[in-house]
Amino acid sequence: MATYVLVHGAWHTGELMEDVARPIRDHGHDVHTPTIAGNRPGDDRRTGLEAAIGSIVAFIEERELTDVILVGHSYGGMIITGTADRLPGRIRRLVYWNAFVPNDGECLNDMVPPHYVALFDAVSAASPDNAVMLPPPIWREAFMNDADGAAAQATYEKLNPHPYATFTDAIRLSANPAEMEVAKSYINFTEDTALPQSLGWHPRLSEKLGLFRLVQASGGHEVCFTNPTLLAEKIIEAGRD
Amino acid sequence: MATYVLVHGAWHTGELMEDVARPIRDHGHDVHTPTIAGNRPGDDRRTGLEAAIGSIVAFIEERELTDVILVGHSYGGMIITGTADRLPGRIRRLVYWNAFVPNDGECLNDMVPPHYVALFDAVSAASPDNAVMLPPPIWREAFMNDADGAAAQATYEKLNPHPYATFTDAIRLSANPAEMEVAKSYINFTEDTALPQSLGWHPRLSEKLGLFRLVQASGGHEVCFTNPTLLAEKIIEAGRD
Amino acid sequence: MATYVLVHGAWHTGELMEDVARPIRDHGHDVHTPTIAGNRPGDDRRTGLEAAIGSIVAFIEERELTDVILVGHSYGGMIITGTADRLPGRIRRLVYWNAFVPNDGECLNDMVPPHYVALFDAVSAASPDNAVMLPPPIWREAFMNDADGAAAQATYEKLNPHPYATFTDAIRLSANPAEMEVAKSYINFTEDTALPQSLGWHPRLSEKLGLFRLVQASGGHEVCFTNPTLLAEKIIEAGRD
Secondary structure (H helix, E strand, C coil): CCEEEEECCCCCCHHHHHHHHHHHHCCCCEEECCCCCCCCCCCCCCCCHHHHHHHHHHHHHHCCCCCEEEEEECCHHHHHHHHHHHCHHHEEEEEEECCCCCCCCCCHHHHCCHHHHHHHHHHHHCCCCCEECCCHHHHHHHHCCCCCHHHHHHHHCCCCCEECHHHHCCCCCCCCHHHCCCEEEEEEECCCCCCCHHHCCCCCCHHHHCCCEEEEECCCCCHHHHCHHHHHHHHHHHHCC | CCEEEEECCCCCCHHHHHHHHHHHHCCCCEEECCCCCCCCCCCCCCCCHHHHHHHHHHHHHHCCCCCEEEEEECCHHHHHHHHHHHCHHHEEEEEEECCCCCCCCCCHHHHCCHHHHHHHHHHHHCCCCCEECCCHHHHHHHHCCCCCHHHHHHHHCCCCCEECHHHHCCCCCCCCHHHCCCEEEEEEECCCCCCCHHHCCCCCCHHHHCCCEEEEECCCCCHHHHCHHHHHHHHHHHHCC | CCEEEEECCCCCCHHHHHHHHHHHHCCCCEEECCCCCCCCCCCCCCCCHHHHHHHHHHHHHHCCCCCEEEEEECCHHHHHHHHHHHCHHHEEEEEEECCCCCCCCCCHHHHCCHHHHHHHHHHHHCCCCCEECCCHHHHHHHHCCCCCHHHHHHHHCCCCCEECHHHHCCCCCCCCHHHCCCEEEEEEECCCCCCCHHHCCCCCCHHHHCCCEEEEECCCCCHHHHCHHHHHHHHHHHHCC
């Protein structure tokens, strides 16, 4: 039995990872799905990256979890990298699933094409609390490309405004991911166009990990919604010894 | 029920799309498979790009088709782009299937590697009517790589000499595809080597669409022959809301 | 019935290709699995590239094999290229399976990222007979990424120290692969990270073949261990007319 902590992406909550957690639990594993500070119902959307990372550090420490397989989706890659840096002794393996891989001093926006940064800047500036939402057509076409229109609409309604400071705050790390001693995996879904594939997840970001285990499968950015059972299998392949 | 118009590639005819049309019709849709001017049995092979586009514009207007999902294969990407520019009110979505995506002023040959342009120049110069055919070894290895030799031979015999001016004429567009208001999808078959994959269809040409929906599957350039049922499924995924 | 000669990669032997040979034989084909000089139990690990190539040339000549489909894995790409150059009349088709494709004057290390060359230099320098082994974590994560830990360990124990001169000797060819008259195929397994995918097998090395047939499937570098039946199917697709 292994211990998994699944860290969701921007606009999501831990609850939205439950359909992924269930089939992993069915294999006998212990699976946690915390919600990052800033994405919880009452949270201040002015939450920054350090507080977001701190909330997952605290989650693991409070439960005294050890030998953790720490999985991060998209923005969650920022969080698991920071968490492993703060809690090296408790993490067995980092699993990035179409996730950002920051070096020390980088922010998420440094890894995103300029037209997305410009869009997020404009949306957050118009928000009362520095929050960003994704325009529905981008969600439908670039994130939920492997779903029908009804599923794209239904899942959009479950998203929450995301604290934009977590995209613009630089991460502080004592070592870059390639130098971290923890084992690392990268799960890449081959139809993921949340980043344009010319400036994509793998190998552009995955290779910042140094030696890592690649796991790939067919699907878009939101396989937690479109194919949670396949995602669970891939998480197990990425996390196993 | 949706209305699909399937626009074939170079050397093909609409008739060769029938095995793709049938399973789409089995889902209750209305599917048309016109042959582009220049590829019909008696057509002058000196037909240029404007006349080729005009023939599909006329096909749609004469039948008063509206809310069309307009699918183009390979060279057909030139045709559907021009058609959407001429008939914006009638097209619901453009679906490029391993297809060329031209900006205003570009010709097909601008998107093809120099060794293919040199080959086509030589073949057309030796032709009495500026037509090009594909040498059988290229068809067999680079286009029909996912078939056996007998299927490669049988399909080669169904091809027709292609009007070369449609590769060298620049397209005239009032807006580039990225700026067109119509929805767009790109279907990429991952073993398609009709273009060398270092200078390939996706993401090099697909990203000229701006926001688009990516659909991918396994197969070569001629899945209309090697796997028409899978292609039909992918066209439906690309065309649905 | 066709004649296949399967040429293994570095650290392997012909015996380790038997699970691949068997399903090809079940289709009625004649399949040979020689071990390259330098990798046989008693061989001097100071064996160089010319002697390694010569051993496969001799294997084919002694058995008077003709119309051979010559398959090479990884380092085996060096060997089959040299063999086709020495024995043009006996080879029907070259099949590279995630294999190196050398031009005249290149050595294997010329196609490998600098950090691997540095690693191999250090390991071979510490060896009494200029042999190299792969560190277990690289084998487990980058070569056997599609396996569990037990399979990674069990297969590692079957490997043999590899003669490093075969990586550093330049190959002598009378023509580069793109100019060779023999037919060519490239099999690419899409999760193969033995080379980093930013500097990978396909299309970087495959396109050195000129016109070639691409066959792809899901798997890592060692599908001879992780999925020999699928590999056998892909070899048949790559080798058929």
